[in-house]
Amino acid sequence: MDESSIARSGDRLLAAYDSGIPTTPITAEGPVSLEEAYGIQLHQVDAWLAAGRRIAGFKVGLTSRAMQVQLGVDRPDFGHLFSDMILDGSAPIDIGRFISPRLEPEISFVLKDELAGPGLTLVDVIRAVDYAIASVELIDSRIADWKITLADTIADNASSGGLVLGTKPLRIDAADLGLIGCVLQKNGEVVATGAGAAVLGHPLNAVLFLANTLGSLGRSLPSGSVVMAGALTAAVPIAPGDRFTATFAHLGSVEAAFTSGTGVSA
Amino acid sequence: MSGGDVETGASTRAWGVERVVDTLLEAEHGRHDITRLTEEWDGLDLGAAYRAQRLLIARKLASGESRVGVKLGLTSRAKQQRMGITSPLTGVLTDGMALTAGEPVPFGALIHPRIEPEIVFVMRSRLAGPGVTAATALAAVGSVHAGLEVIDSRFRDFSFAMPDVVADNASSSRFTVSATGVSALGLDLVLEACVLRKNGVVVDTATGAAVQGNPLEALALAANDLASRGEAIEAGDLVLTGGLTDAVFVQPGDEVSAEFTSLGSVTLSVEGTS
Numbered sequence: 001m002d003e004s005s006i007a008r009s010g011d012r013l014l015a016a017y018d019s020g021i022p023t024t025p026i027t028a029e030g031p032v033s034l035e036e037a038y039g040i041q042l043h044q045v046d047a048w049l050a051a052g053r054r055i056a057g058f059k060v061g062l063t064s065r066a067m068q069v070q071l072g073v074d075r076p077d078f079g080h081l082f083s084d085m086i087l088d089g090s091a092p093i094d095i096g097r098f099i100s101p102r103l104e105p106e107i108s109f110v111l112k113d114e115l116a117g118p119g120l121t122l123v124d125v126i127r128a129v130d131y132a133i134a135s136v137e138l139i140d141s142r143i144a145d146w147k148i149t150l151a152d153t154i155a156d157n158a159s160s161g162g163l164v165l166g167t168k169p170l171r172i173d174a175a176d177l178g179l180i181g182c183v184l185q186k187n188g189e190v191v192a193t194g195a196g197a198a199v200l201g202h203p204l205n206a207v208l209f210l211a212n213t214l215g216s217l218g219r220s221l222p223s224g225s226v227v228m229a230g231a232l233t234a235a236v237p238i239a240p241g242d243r244f245t246a247t248f249a250h251l252g253s254v255e256a257a258f259t260s261g262t263g264v265s266a
Numbered sequence: 267m268s269g270g271d272v273e274t275g276a277s278t279r280a281w282g283v284e285r286v287v288d289t290l291l292e293a294e295h296g297r298h299d300i301t302r303l304t305e306e307w308d309g310l311d312l313g314a315a316y317r318a319q320r321l322l323i324a325r326k327l328a329s330g331e332s333r334v335g336v337k338l339g340l341t342s343r344a345k346q347q348r349m350g351i352t353s354p355l356t357g358v359l360t361d362g363m364a365l366t367a368g369e370p371v372p373f374g375a376l377i378h379p380r381i382e383p384e385i386v387f388v389m390r391s392r393l394a395g396p397g398v399t400a401a402t403a404l405a406a407v408g409s410v411h412a413g414l415e416v417i418d419s420r421f422r423d424f425s426f427a428m429p430d431v432v433a434d435n436a437s438s439s440r441f442t443v444s445a446t447g448v449s450a451l452g453l454d455l456v457l458e459a460c461v462l463r464k465n466g467v468v469v470d471t472a473t474g475a476a477v478q479g480n481p482l483e484a485l486a487l488a489a490n491d492l493a494s495r496g497e498a499i500e501a502g503d504l505v506l507t508g509g510l511t512d513a514v515f516v517q518p519g520d521e522v523s524a525e526f527t528s529l530g531s532v533t534l535s536v537e538g539t540s
Contacts, residue, residue, distance in 0.1 A: 065469060179527040181459030181473035190343065190479055193510075195459035195471035197525075232471065249457040249527065 001036045010043030013156055016142035022099050025143050026155045037154035038217075044157060045080050056083040056226050057110075058214075059137065060206040061158040062150070063199045063230025073150045076200065076209050079158025081226055087138070089164035092259040098140045098161050101238045103256065104231035105182045105246035107196055107203045108135040108165065109172075114223045115207075117215020125207045132177060132203075134166030134251035136244065137228055139235055163228060168252035175250045178202040182232045185245045192233035203229040281307035283318040286433050290322060293420040299377050300420055304427040315429035316495055322435055323358045331360040334504055335389075336492075337415070339436035341477045341484045341508030349428055353487035354478065357436030359504055365416075365442040370537035373518050376418045376439060381516055381534060382509035383460045383524035385474055385481045386413035386443045387450070389503045393485070395493030400482040403489065406499075407482075409447030410455070412529040414522060415506055416440035417513055441506060444532045453528060456480050460510045461525045470511035481507040 001009075009026045016023045026032055026040065049055070062068055062076045087093055095101060112130035140161030143152050153159045178197040183190055196203045206229035211221045221227070236244070240260035247253040279285050286303055293300045304310045310318075327333065338354040340346055346353075365371065371379060390408030418439035421430055431437060455474035462470045478484035484507050489499050499505060516522060518538025525531045 065467065176527075178461065179459050179525065181457040181527060183456060183473055183475040190475045193471075193473040193476045195461050195473065195527075197459075197461040197468050198471040201468050247457065249454070249459065 001032060006036055006039045007043055009155060010040045010047070013040070013142050014044055014047055016099070020099060022142055022144035025147055025149065025152045027149050027151050032151040032155065034151060034154060037151040040155035041079065041157050048082060054083045055080055056086060057081040057228070058210055058221070058225065059158055059160050059228040060210050060230050061153065063206050066234065067231075071148075071150050071153075076206065076230065077150065077154045077158050078210050078213060079160040081160065081163065081228065085160065085162045086226070087162045087164050089254060089256050092257045093138075093162075093164075095238060095240050095258045095260055098138065099142060100146060101138050101140045101161055102235035103238050103244055104137045104139060104235045105184050105194070105233055105248070105254070106135050106137050106228050106231055107177060107180065107199070107248070107251065108133050108163070109203075109207055109227045109229060110169070111221065111223055111225045111227065114220050115211035116220040117212035120208060120211050120215065122204060122208055125204050125211065126172065129172050129204070129207065131169035132172050132251065133169050134246065134248045134254045135228060136164050136246050136254050136256050137231070138162040138164070138238070138256075163226070164254055164256045166248070166252050166254045170251055172204070177204065180251065181249045183247045184233055184236065185247070186236060187243055191236050194232035196232065198232045199230040206230050281309065283314055283321055286310065286314075286318040287322045287325060290318075290420050290434055291325060293377070297375065297377055299422040301422055302426055302430050303433065304430050310429045310433065312429050312432060315432035318433035319357065319435050322433070323360070326360050326362060331362040333358060334361050334364065335359040335506070336488065336499055336503060337436055337438055337441075337506040338484050338488050338508045339431065343478065351428065353491045354484050354508060355428070355432050355436055356488050356492060357438045359438065359441065359506065363438060363440050365440050365534065367442070367445065369442075370535050371416055371440060371516065373516075373536050373538050376416070377420065378424075379416050379418045379439060379516055379536075380424075380513035381414055381416050381522045382513035383462050383472075383511060384413040384415050384506045384509060385455060385458065385477065385529065386411040387481070387485060387505040387507065388447060389499055389501055389505060392498055392501045393489045394498035395490035398486045398489040400480060400486045403482050403486040404450055407450040407485070410450045410453060410529060411447045412444040412524055412526050412532040413506055414442050414524055414532050414534045415509070416534070442532060442534055443504060444530050446530055448528055455482060457527075458529065459527045462511050462514070463523045463525070464514055464516070465521055469514055472510040474510070476510045477508045484508055
């Protein structure tokens, strides 16, 4: 892909956000390298920054073996988290802002120090993390029917949508995050369960991957960044009226309720 | 291999629980799979299936095995809804199924083994329904352990109707239970996490909530269901409460481990080399 086709693909995804109408896979027009896919993502990030949005952190995706097997890949990917994607879980969330949203419980981290890779180890990550916090990620796809390959989801900001954070920060030495259990309930029914080790064997491995990958691209992971480490369970589709509760050992729970946004019901 | 004389004998008889048990034991001993018996005999309903299971266990006990507990199956609410039932199914555990610490899974003796992690109770006192609740079930539990169950349905591709799997003693084959147990009091089994690894790689994770919302709920439902057939969970029984994750297929040389938040770890290796 040349510069102009990277920009054109990025613009196509930006248009899908604006119209709410998903587009066809980027890879349908021809092969897209991972470098080109991240170029398409960065084209959109530049546009969002120019529009005044602020980067709050990153998401790491494709961190579970199940997802990696499904997409035929052996490594995670990452996307950018903007501050306006962090949503208020105390009020119903208008589902109309998304195209085909799904929800995943995750452990997120907030950094107290900058992490400048490559060449970092888990020791550096442990020193730089301020705290862990419960979260649910709302994933979404600007590509119709989630018909994505690895390059498609990377180009589409790692299929990110939004984030609802818990309210109980936890020091990372307070528990073994790999063995923290999580129960996801939808409208009161248990729909999925999982543990921290679902994320690359341990959720801090996601931060390590992110910091080293950003480092290899000449970027650092800034102090204060929120890092969504990856899903503990399979993603669950969201419909208007749904109410989700993700309950984590040690980290408390996160609630998220959804409305169609078409008006207030009587 | 399949014991032709016995098979001929079985196939010339009219269908009944005796022939169901003969067919299942032949499959187990001959290490060959069979197709659904519910498609051979329309009289194989759930009641007949539990009578067949009782006879199958009686045969195992007559051959020198001892009863050591019960296993619960189909403990996922989603799977129960698909099968149209509201409580787990039960099977009986014998010492012939128990693998001691370090004893490999005898791959050569099995049809198509799969392994699943389980939360295991050792009962302090007898638990007899009806009227058992999760709270009263808790009072009867002595200790809680990590377990791995080897399931090996005698049915081809694990394809069966409810009465098939009940008659087949809930696909039971082998199991191992950690010798270190913890008290159930104060343990949050809903959030007790389990990490399933195969050859060192995390293949699945879950918590106790995957089992009927709480393994103690599964225990209570099973005690009440057993009571409807005049049975109880006895003091000293092991209770395998049901798979926390999907069961993983294994091959010779594989190693499967389950690591729990509070229950410790348990590992099974499969005999042979990969």
